[in-house]
Amino acid sequence: MEEEKKSKFNIKIIIIGLVLFIIGGAGVFAFTVFFTNKEETPEAKKPVKVASSGILVKVPDITVNLADPGGKRYLKTEIHLEVKDEKAKPLLETRLPIARDRIVMVLSSKTQTDLEVYNRDNLRQELMNQINEALSPTVEIQNLYFAAFVTQ
Numbered sequence: 001m002e003e004e005k006k007s008k009f010n011i012k013i014i015i016i017g018l019v020l021f022i023i024g025g026a027g028v029f030a031f032t033v034f035f036t037n038k039e040e041t042p043e044a045k046k047p048v049k050v051a052s053s054g055i056l057v058k059v060p061d062i063t064v065n066l067a068d069p070g071g072k073r074y075l076k077t078e079i080h081l082e083v084k085d086e087k088a089k090p091l092l093e094t095r096l097p098i099a100r101d102r103i104v105m106v107l108s109s110k111t112q113t114d115l116e117v118y119n120r121d122n123l124r125q126e127l128m129n130q131i132n133e134a135l136s137p138t139v140e141i142q143n144l145y146f147a148a149f150v151t152q
Helices: 002-035 088-094 096-108 117-135
Strands: 055-065 074-083 143-151
Touching (some): 096 117, 117 143
Antiparallel strands (some): 055 074
């Protein structure tokens, strides 16, 4: 008689556990179906335009010490600046030392973490803003490309 009560008790626990498991699974399924946005915007489907439509001007290679504690890390990079047309190229070339100065100032203020791959677009935008601020209204940089980016 005692054994019958134990087996009924164990079966009840197993059944309750299965019911809770099924309800939990159904809840997770319902959440993923109803509360996640599977629709992609048309912008997300468009490929990213990478092709250069302007004229590229190479900035001489830049090597800077990073702002990490201890000062033992450095960055070596090769950058190309894009301008709108051939008329802007000689203007940029004459003011290249100013652009290079801004690049050095920005890069030397960064730490190794600031230069991680996921931060590169922010870095690119910051460099473009600084260069355009320094060179305006003479010439405007349309884009900036990293041809080499080595940290150690």
